[in-house]
Amino acid sequence: MNKLAPSGLNLTSLYQLTATRLKLTLREPEAIFWIFVFPILLAIGLGIAFRNRPADVLPVGATTPQLVQALAADKGLRATEMDEAAGTRALATGSILLLAIDEGHGVAYRYDDTNPDARTARMIADRAIQVAAGRHDAVAAQNQLVHETGSRYIDFLVPGLLGMNLMGSAMWGLGFAIVDARAKKLLKRMVASPMPRWQYLAAYLLSRMVMLAIEVVVLLGFARVVFGVPFRGPLVELGVICVLSSLTFSALGLLVASRARTIEAVSGLMNATMMPMWIMSGVFFSPSRFPAFLQPFVQALPLTAAINAMRGNMLQGTHLGQMMTPLAILLVWFLAPFAVAVKIFRWR
Amino acid sequence: MPIAGAGEASLRIRGLHKAFGEVRAVDGIDLEVKPGECFGLLGPNGAGKTTTIEICEGLTAPDAGTVELLGRNWKEHERDLRQLIGIQLQETQFPDKLTVEEALRLFRSFYRRGIPLDEAIGLAQLEEKRLSRVGTLSGGQKQRLAMATALVGDPELLFLDEPTTGLDPQARRHLWDLVDRLKLAGRTIILTTHYMDEAEQLCDRVAIMDHGHVIALGTPKELIAMVGGEDIVEFAVAFPATHIQESARAALDVEALKAIPGVQSHRVEEALHQLSVSELHTAVPRIFAAIEEQGLHLSEFRTHSATLEDVFVRLTGRNLRDE
Numbered sequence: 001m002n003k004l005a006p007s008g009l010n011l012t013s014l015y016q017l018t019a020t021r022l023k024l025t026l027r028e029p030e031a032i033f034w035i036f037v038f039p040i041l042l043a044i045g046l047g048i049a050f051r052n053r054p055a056d057v058l059p060v061g062a063t064t065p066q067l068v069q070a071l072a073a074d075k076g077l078r079a080t081e082m083d084e085a086a087g088t089r090a091l092a093t094g095s096i097l098l099l100a101i102d103e104g105h106g107v108a109y110r111y112d113d114t115n116p117d118a119r120t121a122r123m124i125a126d127r128a129i130q131v132a133a134g135r136h137d138a139v140a141a142q143n144q145l146v147h148e149t150g151s152r153y154i155d156f157l158v159p160g161l162l163g164m165n166l167m168g169s170a171m172w173g174l175g176f177a178i179v180d181a182r183a184k185k186l187l188k189r190m191v192a193s194p195m196p197r198w199q200y201l202a203a204y205l206l207s208r209m210v211m212l213a214i215e216v217v218v219l220l221g222f223a224r225v226v227f228g229v230p231f232r233g234p235l236v237e238l239g240v241i242c243v244l245s246s247l248t249f250s251a252l253g254l255l256v257a258s259r260a261r262t263i264e265a266v267s268g269l270m271n272a273t274m275m276p277m278w279i280m281s282g283v284f285f286s287p288s289r290f291p292a293f294l295q296p297f298v299q300a301l302p303l304t305a306a307i308n309a310m311r312g313n314m315l316q317g318t319h320l321g322q323m324m325t326p327l328a329i330l331l332v333w334f335l336a337p338f339a340v341a342v343k344i345f346r347w348r
Numbered sequence: 349m350p351i352a353g354a355g356e357a358s359l360r361i362r363g364l365h366k367a368f369g370e371v372r373a374v375d376g377i378d379l380e381v382k383p384g385e386c387f388g389l390l391g392p393n394g395a396g397k398t399t400t401i402e403i404c405e406g407l408t409a410p411d412a413g414t415v416e417l418l419g420r421n422w423k424e425h426e427r428d429l430r431q432l433i434g435i436q437l438q439e440t441q442f443p444d445k446l447t448v449e450e451a452l453r454l455f456r457s458f459y460r461r462g463i464p465l466d467e468a469i470g471l472a473q474l475e476e477k478r479l480s481r482v483g484t485l486s487g488g489q490k491q492r493l494a495m496a497t498a499l500v501g502d503p504e505l506l507f508l509d510e511p512t513t514g515l516d517p518q519a520r521r522h523l524w525d526l527v528d529r530l531k532l533a534g535r536t537i538i539l540t541t542h543y544m545d546e547a548e549q550l551c552d553r554v555a556i557m558d559h560g561h562v563i564a565l566g567t568p569k570e571l572i573a574m575v576g577g578e579d580i581v582e583f584a585v586a587f588p589a590t591h592i593q594e595s596a597r598a599a600l601d602v603e604a605l606k607a608i609p610g611v612q613s614h615r616v617e618e619a620l621h622q623l624s625v626s627e628l629h630t631a632v633p634r635i636f637a638a639i640e641e642q643g644l645h646l647s648e649f650r651t652h653s654a655t656l657e658d659v660f661v662r663l664t665g666r667n668l669r670d671e
Contacts, residue, residue: 016457020446027445184441192407192437194430194501195458348407 017203062100070132159310160283174253188348232317245306251338277303305329364413373399375560388551396560397540434503444483459501472496488519508539544656576612577626586647
């Protein structure tokens with residue numbers, strides 16, 4: 001009745017461990033929400049908040065019909081006729097940015113020069129009135145407008161969200177599952193069986209790769225279809241960057257979880273590890289805004305490197321060969337924590 | 349097994365020591381377990397049972413001493429040994445969201461040879477729960493699943509650490525039946541327990557442990573014979589109203605009781621006197637007579653067959669359960 005398995009390296013157990021890991025992840029509804037739904041909600045929310053609107057039409061007031069007519073000739077202004085008292089009130093409540101007052105021999109502009117929109121209104125209004133009065137441009141000029149995809153905020157944001165999501169799902173995914181298994185004495189039971197220990201850890205990385213493929217396709221597919229985010233670099237290379245980033249964050253998750261005995265302890269460590277990167281790695285704004293003395297630190301963070309590489313690929317079409325610095329940073333952040341984690345890992 | 353000098357012992361422990369800081373959890377233990385035997389380590393919590401069994405399982409390194417399983421040792425033959433033994437640990441929680449079948453398939457995949465899943469599920473009588481998630485199982489069913497994960501590799505040596513702790517009486521019976529069937533199938537089993545009835549029921553031989561030492565070793569029958577009698581008489585005395593005098597209070601003459609033929613020993617705890625007695629039928633009338641003679645009344649009187657509990661009490665002066 002005994003079945004004899006072929007001798008040599010047994011990969012059935014690696015397959016079973018990986019499959020088990022995937023089943024357990026997919027049976028956790030909260031995990032599904034944070035991994036798949038949350039980044040999309042974030043992209044929608046931020047995409048709406050920072051969408052590029054057509055240039056604003058600036059509301060202005062004027063005291064005579066002639067002035068209103070002159071101002072209305074410019075498409076950048078919406079002019080209303082009102083007397084000086086009403087205009088002053090409208091200025092105070094912000095319903096107009098500028099009031100043009102006919103003073104007989106000339107015109108006076110009443111506006112707040114600390115408000116950039118009001119200064120713009122002053123320039124447009126003056127130009128419109130001067131043109132109406134017969135001024136001609138000394139130099140012929142024409143406008144070439146740029147509303148290209150790839151330079152919008154959403155284009156900047158999507159690679160940042162992708163990096164943040166890969167970091168979160170890899171670290172939480174590994175950290176919680178490992179510490180949970182340790183707290184429930186399951187780790188101890190596993191090492192009491194003939195299971196090769198490396199396969200247990202490898203199964204986490206493999207199942208992460210499967211989840212990664214789904215996560216990346218869902219988030220980027222959504223960004224492409226809904227926002228038309230560009231992919232200027234080769235998709236294969238983007239895939240390589242995602243895999244390397246996810247391995248890096250998995251190794252960090254492994255390290256953070258290598259000793260902790262309780263979920264509370266590992267949660268604290270996770271947040272302490274990820275917090276600096278959420279803030280400084282350029283998910284929502286460029287990390288170049290941090291002062292120069294912080295830059296070496298900011299640039300050495302794995303999430304900064306991951307996001308830089310993703311933006312390089314997606315927005316600028318940069319090839320892997322031209323992004324050796326971020327790739328090397330990621331590789332170091334993968335190998336060093338992994339080696340330490342395996343060495344200090346607490347199996348019971 | 350071609351290991352010279354291994355003899356036929358399935359497990360051999362020599363001079364085992366293990367301390368955790370100041371606490372000497374295992375303090376010089378020698379044991380041998382024969383093939384096909386069901387061997388029990390019985391003792392209160394903290395006696396060193398789990399430390400001993402975990403050293404045998406290769407999960408804890410001893411400070412001193414040697415452990416030989418199936419003619420092999422952990423240092424040189426860990427890979428082989430993991431394939432050859434089955435282990436059920438105290439308080440393992442399998443993932444709630446895995447089904448019984450999935451958990452067993454996972455563990456089965458670790459072994460080069462073993463029994464088919466159906467057989468393991470059948471052994472543990474979990475057929476109806478095969479597709480249920482672990483989180484929905486009762487305590488007894490979870491424990492039988494743990495047992496099944498220990499059996500999927502068709503082990504030559506099976507370690508069970510407190511297999512019935514925390515289970516209700518019916519679930520314990522159920523688990524005992526399972527162990528009985530494994531014994532009938534000729535498996536070598538080493539188990540720990542702090543239930544004397546469990547050791548008595550299941551084990552061919554028992555080592556009673558206390559404070560890191562083995563204080564008694566033998567078949568349950570041999571151990572019980574150590575008490576000196578097959579039966580235990582327990583009684584309490586009251587004083588008749590007419591005799592309420594301080595002098596009478598101290599007057600239960602223990603020596604007179606111990607002089608009765610068949611009474612082996614006496615001990616008193618919280619006003620309850622215990623005599624270990626052989627030949628109960630002739631001793632009991634004489635005990636009655638002796639108490640009567642001393643002008644005392646019985647307020648309680650009962651007898652039971654001696655158990656391993658009595659052996660432990662006799663050896664340590666404490667109850668197994670008093671922890």
